[in-house]
Amino acid sequence: MASVREVLSGDRLSLARLLSQIENDTIEGRAALSELFPHTGNAHLIGVTGAPGTGKSSLVNQLAHHFRHPPESIPPRRVAIVAVDPSSPFSGGAVLGDRVRMRDLAGDPGIFIRSMASRGSLGGLARTTSGVVQAFDAAGFEIILIETVGAGQAEVDIARLAHTTLVVEAPGLGDDIQAIKAGILEIADILVINKADRTGVENTERALRTMLDLAHPIQRVYRHHGSLEVVPSSIAESPQEESVWIPPIQKTIALDGTGVQELGDQIARHKAHLEKTGEWESRGRTRLQAELDNLLQNTLVNRWRDSLSPERYQEIFEQLIERNLSPRQAVDALLNGGPRR
Amino acid sequence: MASVREVLSGDRLSLARLLSQIENDTIEGRAALSELFPHTGNAHLIGVTGAPGTGKSSLVNQLAHHFRHPPESIPPRRVAIVAVDPSSPFSGGAVLGDRVRMRDLAGDPGIFIRSMASRGSLGGLARTTSGVVQAFDAAGFEIILIETVGAGQAEVDIARLAHTTLVVEAPGLGDDIQAIKAGILEIADILVINKADRTGVENTERALRTMLDLAHPIQRVYRHHGSLEVVPSSIAESPQEESVWIPPIQKTIALDGTGVQELGDQIARHKAHLEKTGEWESRGRTRLQAELDNLLQNTLVNRWRDSLSPERYQEIFEQLIERNLSPRQAVDALLNGGPRR
Numbered sequence A, B: 001m002a003s004v005r006e007v008l009s010g011d012r013l014s015l016a017r018l019l020s021q022i023e024n025d026t027i028e029g030r031a032a033l034s035e036l037f038p039h040t041g042n043a044h045l046i047g048v049t050g051a052p053g054t055g056k057s058s059l060v061n062q063l064a065h066h067f068r069h070p071p072e073s074i075p076p077r078r079v080a081i082v083a084v085d086p087s088s089p090f091s092g093g094a095v096l097g098d099r100v101r102m103r104d105l106a107g108d109p110g111i112f113i114r115s116m117a118s119r120g121s122l123g124g125l126a127r128t129t130s131g132v133v134q135a136f137d138a139a140g141f142e143i144i145l146i147e148t149v150g151a152g153q154a155e156v157d158i159a160r161l162a163h164t165t166l167v168v169e170a171p172g173l174g175d176d177i178q179a180i181k182a183g184i185l186e187i188a189d190i191l192v193i194n195k196a197d198r199t200g201v202e203n204t205e206r207a208l209r210t211m212l213d214l215a216h217p218i219q220r221v222y223r224h225h226g227s228l229e230v231v232p233s234s235i236a237e238s239p240q241e242e243s244v245w246i247p248p249i250q251k252t253i254a255l256d257g258t259g260v261q262e263l264g265d266q267i268a269r270h271k272a273h274l275e276k277t278g279e280w281e282s283r284g285r286t287r288l289q290a291e292l293d294n295l296l297q298n299t300l301v302n303r304w305r306d307s308l309s310p311e312r313y314q315e316i317f318e319q320l321i322e323r324n325l326s327p328r329q330a331v332d333a334l335l336n337g338g339p340r341r
Helices: A001-010 A011-024 A025-041 A056-068 A098-105 A122-137 A153-159 A177-186 A201-219 A233-237 A261-279 A279-307 A310-321 A329-336 B001-008 B012-023 B027-039 B056-068 B098-105 B122-139 B153-159 B176-189 B203-220 B233-237 B262-276 B279-308 B308-320 B329-335
Strands: A044-050 A079-085 A111-117 A143-148 A164-169 A190-193 A222-225 A226-230 A249-251 B044-050 B081-086 B110-117 B143-148 B163-168 B190-193 B221-224 B227-230 B250-251
Touching: A001 A011, A001 A025, A001 A122, A001 A143, A001 B233, A011 A111, A025 A122, A025 B329, A044 A261, A056 A143, A056 A261, A056 B279, A079 A122, A098 B233, A122 A143, A122 A201, A122 B056, A122 B233, A143 A310, A153 A233, A190 A201, A190 A261, A201 A249, A249 A261, A249 B122, A249 B163, A261 A279, A279 B044, A279 B279, A279 B308, A279 B329, A310 A329, A310 B122, A310 B279, A329 B027, B001 B012, B001 B027, B001 B122, B012 B110, B012 B122, B027 B122, B044 B056, B044 B262, B056 B081, B056 B262, B110 B122, B122 B143, B143 B233, B143 B250, B190 B203, B190 B262, B203 B250, B250 B262, B262 B279, B308 B329
Parallel strands: A044 A143, A044 A164, A079 A111, A079 A143, A164 A190, A190 A249, B044 B143, B044 B163, B081 B110, B081 B143, B163 B190, B190 B250
Antiparallel strands: A222 A226, B221 B227
């Protein structure tokens, strides 16, 4: 398979072709992914999620720029951006403007940007995203930024792909945002308040800190030297022991780059924490297990569907429509060979 | 099963107990749902979705009030509100304040409100929501408002439960919102611009109208008297033939009730359209098929998992972690009894 060798050697065109094959779930794409898989496991996967209107895309651009142009003594890293939009189930196209991103990052061979929209099921999007990330990883991209538009379960699932998850907030986004925070806070490794020059930033910060404190008695319990330990979240402000991680809150203004350097430092600090505590490896295991289970489920259902007689399905379905069978009774009938009533 | 009789006779406490059993997916809950199923199919299911910050909850409250206190000549309907929050995968609790809703609607026996958070998989939430909606339907609620927080794939899937889907927008919610609109517009039966007293409402309306027009050549093709017909979306402003539905744009201010009466009229008009064109029935079929497929998939995977030896799974999984097998090779090994390499 020539294209695999070329992808491993850094050829952009071959990589772009492979990404399309992965997105289309072709036989060639599947074979190439299996061949590339032994070369994966080196990249730092960074998930960026949060509600609409928080300026995630600009922040991701700034982070990419930061990793390409780091402070001296740190070598520049190759950066891939995967922008996932689960809210576009129909279009199949990428909604986020690559054009806009390209203005800042164009021409840099150490940057690769791929936008992805959902083409059907969410499980499908998670599978495809995982494949695309593996391709970038094998191709030698050291930083992979996975950005999701929106803040629902889909985004949570995709964020679980990452070693480090950034949850982005912004001041003054209305009441529903509070509701979203409640669920999404629990996956955050780093909390970012973007648009920090807006009025209301103190309120947002206070709200986040309160939620961290509230979450603390239940959530902020860490295994430390073999025993469980409860850590007051207030020490998030003071230097942390490396075995304990409390999500720091970082203010940024993506438009002018304020706070991006510090955010990059927090990301590096989180990576060091993961490596020291063995979490780097355990998050990798969790990610691969989720991928295995997703793929198993998908394959299982497809095989069963291929073995089913369409007439039998139709017959049972009509009984469901007539309300002679309930949905669960219909399932029993299809799987056990006979309706229960 | 005593509780089923009591639910059918309108007993609120029995209904509340049943809803908990459905949410917990108990054996009693499953049995009761099968027994109630023949009594379903009467309610008008109305999905309400849209980005955070658009004021969906207030609008849903106002709509509930509208259906309870309609203009004379229309009888009041019994109204259930199902508030689904897929962005809370961990809490299991309902995030939206029932307390807040209750202030307006408390004490009315013709209103029942249930908040639901995701307890694991999205497929699980869709299954549970479907069961809760069936219980309300069987219990004689004529209007069921299904509100989802957020605007991702999860919300789209849940909106598909409905006969009529309202997509709520609001002026001035930032650029990401535009991206969301692209996907979500295609599921809208009625577009609502809430907070229509805000500045920027003309821009929002113009943007929506442009998107409707852009979507038109592809989307706005209807089967009419047996042949395909393309209808310019500009006639959305003029009286429509009942066989053609172009999503109207309705401006509202949920806080003071402006436009809610008109929105209620649009909903009634959409119902009449669905009934006249046979879409009422076909949407019901689509809904039941989606539920059947979801339940089939879930049952199939659970049965396979129960039959699998944990040692075998662990052995293959370790080979995946060592990167001796790719995810797809691991699936082949698990399903076919031997690794391919």
